[in-house]
């Protein structure tokens with residue numbers, strides 16, 4: 590255990606003050622959708638992992654039993670860019686990786702999200718806190734995870750996807766008011782972009798495993814967790830498609846149809862394109878548009894994200910999303926596309 594670095598604590602506080610407004614909105618409005626969604630993802634993953642049989646009691650009962658067993662054996666461990674703060678030792682004893690390796694992965698996730706967002710960060714150091722009953726949640730300084738995300742329920746692997754997903758919310762939500770205008774309310778963009786963030790970190794880390802100092806055990810642990818996560822997203826995508834589900838920005842299934850398309854684009858055309866996608870959610874681009882000034886409708890939200898993806902990948906994805914009956918305003922798409930393309934390809938200078 591190392592003492593808190595005074596300077597990083599100070600930077601953290603300063604950043605926190607600066608983005609207080611965004612975080613306040615973030616916490617208040619995002620939570621219900623997010624919590625609901627994560628319960629869904631948890632149910633999906635446990636089914637895939639084949640451990641549903643272990644969850645015979647109510648969630649509350651299981652958590653209470655685990656919590657009483659946790660006692661006071663808490664520990665704070667710090668990496669370069671992340672820490673587990675006042676965290677049950679049990680988490681680490683359940684894991685099949687050493688504390689040092691776990692921190693190296695959470696450090697890598699932080700750095701990878703920073704790369705995805707072109708250096709724009711919500712905080713200089715990510716704190717992982719414990720909250721027994723949550724699966725995953727955001728805090729102003731980082732994230733919280735609880736008993737359902739412990740390694741014991743994941744074959745000894747930390748829930749890497751959950752951790753990156755939660756931080757993914759913060760990297761969008763803690764850095765941009767324009768993101769709020771576009772993404773709130775509803776899970777459509779909030780959840781799809783958080784899922785995307787997690788998968789971006791996975792691919793970025795394994796593609797650059799030497800830079801992130803990943804060894805075989807870390808790589809295999811990430812792969813285990815993200816393979817299951819991908820299967821779950823694919824299943825949800827198929828459920829959306831097979832049922833002929835109508836587009837509904839308040840329905841998580843619609844956001845999952847979008848996130849799975851984004852995973853496929855990353856796999857097919859390259860994950861580095863997502864460093865351009867994030868630019869289209871920065872505050873700097875907001876003033877170039879008028880559509881959002883009277884609020885953002887479903888068709889505007891849908892058209893915007895399709896224009897962003899098309900501009901970032903230099904491909905017209907409208908037909909693919911029309912197949913999923915995502916609404917598209919072609920005139921608006923044309924205007925958005927030009928502005929986004931210009932902005933994301935010259936944004937380097939604004940950094």
Ligand SMILES: [Zn+2]
Nearest residue numbers: 623754780783
């Ligand atoms: Zn989420």
